[in-house]
Amino acid sequence: MSNINVVIETPKGSAQKYDFEPGERFFKLKKILPSGMVFPYDFGFIPNTEGEDGDPLDVIVISEFHSLPGIMMKCRVLGGICAEQSDGKGARWFGMTGFWPCPSVRRSLVSFARSGISRKISSRNWRPF
Structure with a gap:
């Protein structure tokens, strides 16, 4: 799959959740x-x-x-899950940036995404690429 553009709303390491307001x-x-908790990923x-909820795909x-809110980066989509959440949003896609200094780390992540994550998430919810 080719690379896609992703706009970061909430960067990893942040304790604040941001949402983009397209009208504004x-x-x-x-x-x-809560104190001591941070987002583990961007x-x-x-x-x-547009997803089923009318918002852009997550x-x-x-x-x-580390990134910042509002930056756009190229990512490779690794796969996705369908999850039920209280806010009604279900689909979550996983992407990986192309900015990895060590190619072996990148290959390991792709391998993990195709096997490790899929073993942890039931096959009906995981869609690898």
């Missing part, structure tokens, strides 16, 4: 996590897409560096 063209602080969306980005 700004990022809005949605909530603050969370973002694929621009110019992506969890695995990367080696």
